[in-house]
Amino acid sequence: ETRSNSYMWSLNDFEVGAPLGRGKFGRVYLARDKNTHYMVALKTLFKTELIKSRVEKQALREIEIQSHLRHPNILQLLTYFHDEKRIYLVLEFAARGELYKELKRQPKERFSEHLSAKYTYQVADALEYCHQNNVIHRDIKPENLLLTHNGDIKLADFGWSVHAPSNKRNTMCGTLDYLPPEMVSGQKYDIFVDHWCLGILCYEFLVGRPPFLSDTSDETYDKIKKVEIPWPPQITPGAKDLISRLIKRRSQDRIPLREVKKHFWILENKDDPK
Numbered sequence: 721e722t723r724s725n726s727y728m729w730s731l732n733d734f735e736v737g738a739p740l741g742r743g744k745f746g747r748v749y750l751a752r753d754k755n756t757h758y759m760v761a762l763k764t765l766f767k768t769e770l771i772k773s774r775v776e777k778q779a780l781r782e783i784e785i786q787s788h789l790r791h792p793n794i795l796q797l798l799t800y801f802h803d804e805k806r807i808y809l810v811l812e813f814a815a816r817g818e819l820y821k822e823l824k825r826q827p828k829e830r831f832s833e834h835l836s837a838k839y840t841y842q843v844a845d846a847l848e849y850c851h852q853n854n855v856i857h858r859d860i861k862p863e864n865l866l867l868t869h870n871g872d873i874k875l876a877d878f879g880w881s882v883h884a885p886s887n888k889r890n891t892m893c894g895t896l897d898y899l900p901p902e903m904v905s906g907q908k909y910d911i912f913v914d915h916w917c918l919g920i921l922c923y924e925f926l927v928g929r930p931p932f933l934s935d936t937s938d939e940t941y942d943k944i945k946k947v948e949i950p951w952p953p954q955i956t957p958g959a960k961d962l963i964s965r966l967i968k969r970r971s972q973d974r975i976p977l978r979e980v981k982k983h984f985w986i987l988e989n990k991d992d993p994k
């Protein structure tokens with residue numbers, strides 16, 4: 721039987737299994753609901769770590785944002801609870817784990833046009849839904865995408881998401897490769913930062929590395945500001961057309977997500993594996 725909304729979840733409701741991954745603020749464990757035997761991913765966040773890094777408001781904002789989002793390509797936050805030391809996020813379990821590892825496992829560390837178009841379509845669909853709910857994800861990259869057992873995308877980790885529009889400074893700890901020009905220069909930004917990241921993501925699926933990858937972060941900043949995209953031979957004209965319409969310096973020039981979903985390269989490649 722399902723529990724009423726007022727039920728107070730606790731660690732005691734779960735049998736905790738193998739660690740799935742580790743983050744800066746805590747670990748992710750495979751866990752099973754003792755009652756229903758439903759498998760979940762249990763993300764623990766140490767309160768002291770959150771406070772030390774001054775991201776405790778971010779964690780609460782993520783819980784607020786993610787508990788209202790419901791979409792087949794967004795990793796669902798099922799519930800949450802805390803004890804004296806940790807906050808626990810009870811998340812949908814994505815059985816094929818991080819897309820990033822799947823990308824590195826590929827023969828040339830890159831996806832076929834079919835998989836690239838399928839994943840780009842599913843992320844575009846999830847982002848369109850986020851934007852309709854006035855949420856900017858802001859941290860779209862392969863590390864934040866998970867795969868279900870049947871190979872569908874789950875957009876995860878809304879730890880950096882905010883309500884649009886925003887000029888929230890974010891001390892990005894991760895890669896700079898996905899930052900759009902407006903965020904690099906600390907300007908006000910809007911939902912179109914996600915469009916930029918979708919273009920970078922599609923490029924990385926097809927090439928195996930992001931377009932502005934450089935040895936130093938200064939070089940990366942320069943390439944981001946100049947928007948110089950190298951086009952290796954495996955990028956077909958259709959893929960180049962879509963990517964060029966997303967990686968635009970001016971945010972309002974980036975094509976809408978509904979246009980991404982019906983772009984000819986996406987429609988020609990997203991369904992049948994070649």
Ligand SMILES: O=C(O)Cn1ncc2ncnc(NCCc3cnc(NC(=O)Nc4cccc(Cl)c4)s3)c21
Nearest residue numbers: 740741745748761775778779813814817876877879
């Ligand atoms: O990814 C893995 O390591 C392994 N893995 N494998 C399968 C699988 N199935 C589901 N979830 C997984 N991982 C958790 C993904 C997250 C979702 N939401 C998050 N939110 C968050 O981290 N928030 C957060 C962090 C630090 C500070 C602040 Cl303020 C907020 S992490 C899975």
